[in-house]
Amino acid sequence: GQQLNQSPQSMFIQEGEDVSMNCTSSSIFNTWLWYKQDPGEGPVLLIALYKAGELTSNGRLTAQFGITRKDSFLNISASIPSDVGIYFCAGLREGAQKLVFGQGTRLTINP
Amino acid sequence: DSGVTQTPKHLITATGQRVTLRCSPRSGDLSVYWYQQSLDQGLQFLIQYYNGEERAKGNILERFSAQQFPDLHSELNLSSLELGDSALYFCASSVGGHYNSPLHFGNGTRLTVT
Numbered sequence: 001g002q003q004l005n006q007s008p009q010s011m012f013i014q015e016g017e018d019v020s021m022n023c024t025s026s027s028i029f030n031t032w033l034w035y036k037q038d039p040g041e042g043p044v045l046l047i048a049l050y051k052a053g054e055l056t057s058n059g060r061l062t063a064q065f066g067i068t069r070k071d072s073f074l075n076i077s078a079s080i081p082s083d084v085g086i087y088f089c090a091g092l093r094e095g096a097q098k099l100v101f102g103q104g105t106r107l108t109i110n111p
Numbered sequence: 112d113s114g115v116t117q118t119p120k121h122l123i124t125a126t127g128q129r130v131t132l133r134c135s136p137r138s139g140d141l142s143v144y145w146y147q148q149s150l151d152q153g154l155q156f157l158i159q160y161y162n163g164e165e166r167a168k169g170n171i172l173e174r175f176s177a178q179q180f181p182d183l184h185s186e187l188n189l190s191s192l193e194l195g196d197s198a199l200y201f202c203a204s205s206v207g208g209h210y211n212s213p214l215h216f217g218n219g220t221r222l223t224v225t
Contacts, residue, residue, distance in 0.1 A: 033213055042113065042201050042216030043154070088153065090214075097167050099214065101154040 003027060006089050006102025014110050019076040021105040023089035031092040032072035033099070034063050038085045046087075047074070069094075076107075084109050114138065115217035117202050123223045129190040132220045136183055136204030142166065143185040144214060145177055148199040160185055161208035192224045 006023045013019060023032070031050055035043035047056050049065035049072060056063055060077045072091070076083055089102040114137035124130055136143050145157040156169035160179035171177075174192075179185040189196060199219045205212035 035216075040218070042115070042203075042218045044113065045213050045215065048213045090154075098156055098159075098169060100156075103153045 003093065003100045004089060004091060004102040006105055008105055009103065010106040010108070012108045012110065013079060015079060015081060017079055019079055019083070019107060020073065021087060021089075022071060022073045023091065023102045024071040025091065025093070026070065028069045028094045029072075029091040030069075030094050031099075032063070032065050033090040034061075034072070034074050035088045035090060036085050037088065037104075043088055079107075079109055081109055081111060083107060113215040113217060115202060115204050115215055117200075117217035117220050119220060120218070121221050121223075123225065124192060125225055126192055126194060128192050128224075129188065130192065130222065132187040132189070132200050132202075132222075134185045134187070134202030134204075134217060136185070136202075137215055140204035140206050140215070141183065142205045142208050142212070143179055143183070144203040144205070145171075145185070145187050146201040146203065146216075148201060148219070150198075154201065157187070166208055189222070194224050197222055197224045 004023050034046045037043040047063040052069045053067050054065040062075045064073045086104045086106050088104045116135040118133045141162045144159045146154045157171040158177050159167040163179050174190050177187045201219045203214035203216045
């Protein structure tokens, strides 16, 4: 079953606003990955995190590996229309061999 | 472009039929993963191959099977298809055999079972 809780499920924002989403679990994770999926395409890796407390940026995107190792956050600053899509977190639980995905956050931007 | 190639892009078939989906991983990647994404759902892991051998298995039905060939391309076979098998099927690849190697996804095969 699903081991990650990703929230919010959907967001409707104005262009230029900042966005925050997160994934949480009751289990400890060794790796957190954030992906974006555009309509009709496969998920594209945005940011990979491997260490508790790690903060990594990719342009206007910033992701953090939670200090408890049970959560991760993704922030998008100054959103633009091309940020529209579905954002997925994915994590590798300690001791596991299978990556688990969150249910996704669907981002919609009003111009 | 992730470098992962999936064919065909679209597939429409009838219940009870069998189809084969094909995936070519990124150059240099040894692992291939298959995922199923149903409408408005997340990605469900099906199976992973590493250098030709099955490495991990997820929620893959017995009607489904996969293999990875010596040239590292992979095929996912879906048989006795049911309406509920309609979904996007993604292939992903990574350099290593462990999940801390980030996955790179293809653009998927959209399967419609009528």
